[in-house]
Amino acid sequence: MANVLKKALSLITGEEPSEIVLKMPKIRPFRGLTERELIQLESEVGSQLFGLIPEGHRREFFNLDKNTWIWHEEHTDADGAVHATTTRYEIQGNRILKAQDGTKYSYLEGQELQNLAVAVQMYYEKVMRGIYKRDPKTGQKLPS
Amino acid sequence: MPQGTPVVNLEQYRNERDATRFDNSTEIHLHEANPELASFEETRARREALGAAAFTKTPLEQEKRRAELAVESIVRSGAWIEYVRKDYLDRHWNLHDRDAA
Numbered sequence: 491m492a493n494v495l496k497k498a499l500s501l502i503t504g505e506e507p508s509e510i511v512l513k514m515p516k517i518r519p520f521r522g523l524t525e526r527e528l529i530q531l532e533s534e535v536g537s538q539l540f541g542l543i544p545e546g547h548r549r550e551f552f553n554l555d556k557n558t559w560i561w562h563e564e565h566t567d568a569d570g571a572v573h574a575t576t577t578r579y580e581i582q583g584n585r586i587l588k589a590q591d592g593t594k595y596s597y598l599e600g601q602e603l604q605n606l607a608v609a610v611q612m613y614y615e616k617v618m619r620g621i622y623k624r625d626p627k628t629g630q631k632l633p634s
Numbered sequence: 635m636p637q638g639t640p641v642v643n644l645e646q647y648r649n650e651r652d653a654t655r656f657d658n659s660t661e662i663h664l665h666e667a668n669p670e671l672a673s674f675e676e677t678r679a680r681r682e683a684l685g686a687a688a689f690t691k692t693p694l695e696q697e698k699r700r701a702e703l704a705v706e707s708i709v710r711s712g713a714w715i716e717y718v719r720k721d722y723l724d725r726h727w728n729l730h731d732r733d734a735a
Contacts, residue, residue, distance in 0.1 A: 522727050528722065529719075540641065553711075553715045556709075556713045556715070557712060581709055585705065598639070600697075605639045
């Protein structure tokens with residue numbers, strides 16, 4: 491394709507192709523997103539599920555893979571120190587293991603389990619519809 | 635820092651929510667090429683059976699079932715998200731590679 495353009499340009503300008511510099515855009519306009527970029531998009535959706543994020547705080551909530559969900563909270567205090575908590579929810583058979591900062595482990599139960607289930611369901615609906623353009627009820631692609 | 639799992643702001647979400655609300659009783663159209671998703675049909679039938687029996691059980695048993703339903707919902711959502719993400723990557727990057735070749 492570039493050769494054809496070079497040839498066409500040389501015919502128009504009368505210059506040899508070697509003298510013509512064609513600068514093709516490095517990033518294609520319709521380039522697909524990477525997995526990391528998709529997860530970042532999902533996380534933007536997930537971070538908004540729990541209401542307003544206080545100023546100076548950062549929140550992430552996303553599905554890492556089919557068995558793992560991540561919730562991350564971070565803020566900087568008045569002294570400039572960064573405080574962060576990362577919680578990993580792992581599906582283990584018919585239970586959900588909650589691992590906080592790699593030090594505290596417990597199985598979710600009661601209201602906390604229901605809270606996670608609601609959050610995941612909301613995330614699922616919004617991500618399916620908003621990012622992947624699929625009907626959350628059927629999984630089928632939405633008409634564009 | 636917060637320790638407990640955050641609670642979804644339901645009021646905010648309800649305001650945004652459209653008529654296509656997720657419904658556990660809705661049949662999922664299965665992707666035949668993905669046997670893992672096919673198992674959702676079984677879990678749906680099981681959920682319905684559990685739901686029907688819930689009125690005859692003790693509070694403790696009902697709580698146990700609520701927990702089972704919650705975990706199943708989380709499992710299913712995760713499986714679907716992973717599936718559509720991979721589907722997106724396959725479609726976009728395979729097309730991209732084909733185009734480049």
